[in-house]
Amino acid sequence: MTTNRRKPAGRPATIPDVAREAGVSRSTASRALADYGSVSPDARERVRAAAEKLGYRPNLLARSMITGRTHTLGAIVADIQNPFFAGVTRGITDAARAAGYQVLLANTDEDVAAERAAVKMLRDKHVDGLIVAPAATAETGHLAAAHAAGCPVVLLDRQVPGLPADSVTVDNHGAAQDAVRRLLAAGHRRIALVSLLGSAPAGGPAEAAGTPADAAAVPADPVSTGLERIEGYRAALREAGITDTDAYLRTGTFHREDPADLTAGLLSLPEPPTAVFATDSMIALGVLSAARDHGLRVPDDLSVVTFDDTDWARAVRPRISVVAQPVQELGARAVQSLITRIEGTTHAPEHLVLDTEFLDRESIAPPPGA
Amino acid sequence: MTTNRRKPAGRPATIPDVAREAGVSRSTASRALADYGSVSPDARERVRAAAEKLGYRPNLLARSMITGRTHTLGAIVADIQNPFFAGVTRGITDAARAAGYQVLLANTDEDVAAERAAVKMLRDKHVDGLIVAPAATAETGHLAAAHAAGCPVVLLDRQVPGLPADSVTVDNHGAAQDAVRRLLAAGHRRIALVSLLGSAPAGGPAEAAGTPADAAAVPADPVSTGLERIEGYRAALREAGITDTDAYLRTGTFHREDPADLTAGLLSLPEPPTAVFATDSMIALGVLSAARDHGLRVPDDLSVVTFDDTDWARAVRPRISVVAQPVQELGARAVQSLITRIEGTTHAPEHLVLDTEFLDRESIAPPPGA
DNA sequence: GTGAAAGCGCTAACAA
DNA sequence: TTGTTAGCGCTTTCAC
Numbered sequence: 001m002t003t004n005r006r007k008p009a010g011r012p013a014t015i016p017d018v019a020r021e022a023g024v025s026r027s028t029a030s031r032a033l034a035d036y037g038s039v040s041p042d043a044r045e046r047v048r049a050a051a052e053k054l055g056y057r058p059n060l061l062a063r064s065m066i067t068g069r070t071h072t073l074g075a076i077v078a079d080i081q082n083p084f085f086a087g088v089t090r091g092i093t094d095a096a097r098a099a100g101y102q103v104l105l106a107n108t109d110e111d112v113a114a115e116r117a118a119v120k121m122l123r124d125k126h127v128d129g130l131i132v133a134p135a136a137t138a139e140t141g142h143l144a145a146a147h148a149a150g151c152p153v154v155l156l157d158r159q160v161p162g163l164p165a166d167s168v169t170v171d172n173h174g175a176a177q178d179a180v181r182r183l184l185a186a187g188h189r190r191i192a193l194v195s196l197l198g199s200a201p202a203g204g205p206a207e208a209a210g211t212p213a214d215a216a217a218v219p220a221d222p223v224s225t226g227l228e229r230i231e232g233y234r235a236a237l238r239e240a241g242i243t244d245t246d247a248y249l250r251t252g253t254f255h256r257e258d259p260a261d262l263t264a265g266l267l268s269l270p271e272p273p274t275a276v277f278a279t280d281s282m283i284a285l286g287v288l289s290a291a292r293d294h295g296l297r298v299p300d301d302l303s304v305v306t307f308d309d310t311d312w313a314r315a316v317r318p319r320i321s322v323v324a325q326p327v328q329e330l331g332a333r334a335v336q337s338l339i340t341r342i343e344g345t346t347h348a349p350e351h352l353v354l355d356t357e358f359l360d361r362e363s364i365a366p367p368p369g370a
Numbered sequence: 371m372t373t374n375r376r377k378p379a380g381r382p383a384t385i386p387d388v389a390r391e392a393g394v395s396r397s398t399a400s401r402a403l404a405d406y407g408s409v410s411p412d413a414r415e416r417v418r419a420a421a422e423k424l425g426y427r428p429n430l431l432a433r434s435m436i437t438g439r440t441h442t443l444g445a446i447v448a449d450i451q452n453p454f455f456a457g458v459t460r461g462i463t464d465a466a467r468a469a470g471y472q473v474l475l476a477n478t479d480e481d482v483a484a485e486r487a488a489v490k491m492l493r494d495k496h497v498d499g500l501i502v503a504p505a506a507t508a509e510t511g512h513l514a515a516a517h518a519a520g521c522p523v524v525l526l527d528r529q530v531p532g533l534p535a536d537s538v539t540v541d542n543h544g545a546a547q548d549a550v551r552r553l554l555a556a557g558h559r560r561i562a563l564v565s566l567l568g569s570a571p572a573g574g575p576a577e578a579a580g581t582p583a584d585a586a587a588v589p590a591d592p593v594s595t596g597l598e599r600i601e602g603y604r605a606a607l608r609e610a611g612i613t614d615t616d617a618y619l620r621t622g623t624f625h626r627e628d629p630a631d632l633t634a635g636l637l638s639l640p641e642p643p644t645a646v647f648a649t650d651s652m653i654a655l656g657v658l659s660a661a662r663d664h665g666l667r668v669p670d671d672l673s674v675v676t677f678d679d680t681d682w683a684r685a686v687r688p689r690i691s692v693v694a695q696p697v698q699e700l701g702a703r704a705v706q707s708l709i710t711r712i713e714g715t716t717h718a719p720e721h722l723v724l725d726t727e728f729l730d731r732e733s734i735a736p737p738p739g740a
Numbered sequence: 741g742t743g744a745a746a747g748c749g750c751t752a753a754c755a756a
Numbered sequence: 757t758t759g760t761t762a763g764c765g766c767t768t769t770c771a772c
Contacts, residue, residue, distance in 0.1 A: 014749060025759045030751060038757060060494050062749035065431045065764050072495070081456045090451050093475055102495060105463055105475045124430050125442070125472060285685035292687045312682035315655040317662045384765060395743045400767060410741060432765035435748050
């Protein structure tokens with residue numbers, strides 16, 4: 001028995017409905033509901049009750065159109081099936097939800113074109129900001145453009161030199177150097193590194209970069225983390241007086257080389273390595289597989305260390321020693337930085353570097369002959 | 371050099387801008403851009419060119435408000451860090467993007483309250499449909515409500531008996547039965563099952579369900595897949611003339627029990643099992659860990675089989691025999707069903723059951739004394 | 741085939 | 757504090 005035109009049962013309640021029910025104007029209802037401006041306690045309560053009664057739910061689309069904010073974040077990662085990105089994504093969604101944001105997810109498979117398409121789609125959907133683990137350090141115009149156009153971008157896991165955006169990373173160089181030092185300390189001299197870097201270049205072979213001819217060369221535009229880890233590896237070797245730092249360096253390209261094959265090549269050398277450093281958990285799996293195909297026991301015949309502490313690393317025997325990255329925190333911090341930007345803070349780009357932790361388990365032993 | 375009010379450089383181009391530039395009305399521009407109604411080839415081309423020149427991007431928010439469709443899907447899973455859900459989610463995002471949809475992601479950690487909150491949030495965001503791996507088979511009012519209100523729901527991995535929604539699952543009962551049969555065929559009689567089911571009940575201990583008192587009882591409202599796998603296990607044992615099917619059945623509760631502890635209890639029995647069937651890969655990790663803590667070698671001392679083919683299952687030695695689920699396809703098919711519903715087809719709920727594949731590797735051997 | 745005008749549900753100036 | 761008015765950018769009758 002309200003006034004005149006009641007709302008038909010089927011249609012969801014709108015602000016006019018609530019206003020009518022509460023006996024106030026639309027604006028007052030809107031103010032009470034969205035909690036801004038000033039509303040008398042009495043009116044506020046009547047509106048609240050009316051909304052409750054009618055089962056009113058605000059139309060977020062309409063609100064976003066006005067406010068320009070969607071409370072939605074875009075997350076662009078390489079591959080959610082990679083445990084590292086799964087953890088990061090988990091951190092992102094949890095932190096976002098806690099802050100009242102939703103997350104739109106996109107995978108790139110380390111492909112810049114896919115990344116560009118994702119940025120376009122997400123911006124068309126009016127996300128308030130973007131968290132990106134960039135596929136490449138060059139060709140980042142789409143990121144710069146988004147950022148410049150007022151869609152804040154936070155870089156995750158990987159830096160992009162020229163881009164004035166916040167970033168959350170770990171000290172890849174230092175962590176890799178530390179891991180290799182531990183191998184050296186155990187007495188190893190022939191230490192290999194196996195990695196996958198960047199996408200296959202569009203045409204022709206990549207230019208050589210100090211890697212032996214029988215292995216894939218470092219691509220022109222690799223993801224920076226891989227490169228940093230390689231530099232850390234080289235630095236540790238150099239420190240130990242090993243001048244030919246690339247003798248046991250093997251890098252492949254995503255979707256082209258298989259880490260197990262790379263490792264197999266290494267193990268077939270006349271003087272094979274006695275230890276292998278894998279730059280991520282997927283690569284470590286390939287290394288372990290190859291090692292065992294060669295009848296090598298870990299760690300007695302071959303020591304193994306890898307980036308990323310996955311569930312299996314502590315369940316297999318020997319337990320694998322790893323450089324553990326704070327995956328969830330990486331995601332959570334990125335969300336934090338992003339939201340700070342979204343809320344309007346303008347300050348110089350901040351580059352957060354989180355600590356890694358070396359978990360010394362059972363996969364490092366002295367080299368066979370020692 | 372255009373007519374009167376040109377669009378300021380900062381503001382994104384809108385339909386009026388394009389219309390003005392092309393010398394047509396807003397409606398014609400809109401028709402040409404969104405490709406509906408009838409527009410003369412000439413006008414169409416002029417509009418296209420104007421849009422191109424101005425860098426026009428449609429405001430999807432405004433469009434959604436009118437059309438009622440956002441081209442956004444909601445995906446609600448237990449935990450993206452679980453390889454099963456990571457694969458499913460990958461399948462979902464890929465299939466969605468291919469069909470022109472985006473995906474909003476939510477994790478529930480098998481918690482019904484979190485699921486309910488996620489549904490609410492996603493519906494407030496006007497997703498066109500929901501893909502849900504339900505945390506429980508009861509308390510699904512929020513799913514039924516969404517479905518009834520015209521937000522199609524597709525159930526993934528798990529069925530909800532009373533809900534008239536499409537579903538995409540695998541034959542858990544059959545696959546489990548088949549796996550256990552293989553253990554029986556190898557000569558095993560003392561075959562254990564380790565599983566985690568549902569969330570901790572709110573108050574008091576769950577009612578007993580045939581499981582020995584020293585193990586956690588099957589919760590009142592477990593996820594259906596776990597239960598189905600248990601029934602398949604029981605059926606296989608019964609077939610083999612084993613009447614006490616629950617002697618080696620151990621089920622725990624998410625966040626409360628540790629699969630490794632459950633397994634340890636089993637292995638400390640006077641007559642320990644000679645084979646263990648794990649209902650998912652995370653549990654298998656616990657089983658392997660416990661086995662090796664007990665100094666047992668796989669498969670010589672203990673055979674192991676699990677659901678889910680993860681990357682590590684084929685990299686560790688021995689390679690683990692598994693029931694492989696088509697994870698990505700599960701997600702892709704769910705998207706397909708959902709979009710079919712969204713586009714307006716109304717037919718009786720369809721229940722798609724995908725095939726699993728048993729991958730016989732190296733983790734099954736005859737029991738020790740055989 | 742095309743244009744004028746209405747309106748989706750909401751917020752935000754501005755008066756009162 | 758409250759109500760009136762004007763849009764946000766788009767689609768969509770409905771005349772012409």
